[in-house]
Amino acid sequence: MGSEEETKKKNEVFDAEAASLFVKELRGTFASGKTKSYGWRVSQLKSLMKMLNEREPDIVDALRQDLDKPELESSIYEVALLKTSIKSALKELKHWMTPEKAKTSITTFPSSAEIVPEPFGVVLIISPWNYPFLLSLDPVVGAIAAGNALVLKPSEVAPASSSLLAKLVGEYMDLSSIRVVEGAVAETSALLDQKWDKICYTGNSRVARIVMAAAAKHLTPVLLELGGKSPVVFDSGINLKVACRRMIMGKWGCNNGQACISPDHIITTKDYAPKLVRLLILETSLNPCIYSPPKPFFCS
Numbered sequence: 001m002g003s004e005e006e007t008k009k010k011n012e013v014f015d016a017e018a019a020s021l022f023v024k025e026l027r028g029t030f031a032s033g034k035t036k037s038y039g040w041r042v043s044q045l046k047s048l049m050k051m052l053n054e055r056e057p058d059i060v061d062a063l064r065q066d067l068d069k070p071e072l073e074s075s076i077y078e079v080a081l082l083k084t085s086i087k088s089a090l091k092e093l094k095h096w097m098t099p100e101k102a103k104t105s106i107t108t109f110p111s112s113a114e115i116v117p118e119p120f121g122v123v124l125i126i127s128p129w130n131y132p133f134l135l136s137l138d139p140v141v142g143a144i145a146a147g148n149a150l151v152l153k154p155s156e157v158a159p160a161s162s163s164l165l166a167k168l169v170g171e172y173m174d175l176s177s178i179r180v181v182e183g184a185v186a187e188t189s190a191l192l193d194q195k196w197d198k199i200c201y202t203g204n205s206r207v208a209r210i211v212m213a214a215a216a217k218h219l220t221p222v223l224l225e226l227g228g229k230s231p232v233v234f235d236s237g238i239n240l241k242v243a244c245r246r247m248i249m250g251k252w253g254c255n256n257g258q259a260c261i262s263p264d265h266i267i268t269t270k271d272y273a274p275k276l277v278r279l280l281i282l283e284t285s286l287n288p289c290i291y292s293p294p295k296p297f298f299c300s
């Protein structure tokens with residue numbers, strides 16, 4: 001029975017019409033005021049924490065399948081950071097929801113004013129492949145804490161993580177307010193054709209331009225986290241060996257270099273450059289965590 005349901009799900013086409021229905025249902029939930037309540041926000045954040053506590057082994061396994069990420073690294077950089085984000089949101093939530101008094105002009109005396117935090121509405125979150133859980137669920141934590149309904153679109157480049165996210169959200173979260181859409185370009189395009197109240201995208205600048213263009217049609221505010229340039233400057237008169245080792249660990253020590261703040265180019269003097277290149281090659285080859293020389297074909 002389970003295999004039949006999975007086959008049916010795979011054969012279902014997620015097009016613009018299906019995306020429109022998704023958004024319509026979520027707008028209905030948001031309009032009811034359900035997601036705005038303190039109780040709903042707390043319950044969903046706690047459900048997310050429960051999911052991480054109970055299903056961490058499954059998350060670690062999915063990350064191993066997609067990225068060959070070590071268990072310790074998965075637990076620290078994906079799961080633990082998410083737990084910290086949830087704890088912070090739970091601690092600060094009442095403060096974030098409290099209206100803030102604002103000054104008024106003498107010309108409007110005896111009026112009073114306040115700034116009332118209000119959720120945007122229905123949010124689209126498009127996440128990348130390099131941190132499939134952290135960069136998918138961290139924006140979800142913020143969206144829930146702010147009282148929004150949302151759709152999460154994980155990256156198809158990390159299929160095991162994407163599939164697990166869809167499964168776990170279905171098991172632990174409120175599906176009337178929080179949905180996951182799997183797929184690739186066609187599914188993402190169908191989602192971007194809809195009117196959203198905010199779009200959060202993490203990835204490269206090429207796709208970001210597509211996201212911005214789609215959002216501009218509806219004047220939708222967009223939050224972009226894009227890869228940038230991360231130079232390392234080597235000046236003269238330093239301990240070159242120590243500096244090289246630090247840069248190597250900064251480059252490859254976390255997620256095998258697949259991080260937006262990972263160093264991607266070096267700036268140094270013309271005289272220093274040859275020494276630097278030689279030492280970088282040497283130190284990299286000596287670090288077993290980064291470089292493992294291939295065995296000769298006749299070795300077992």
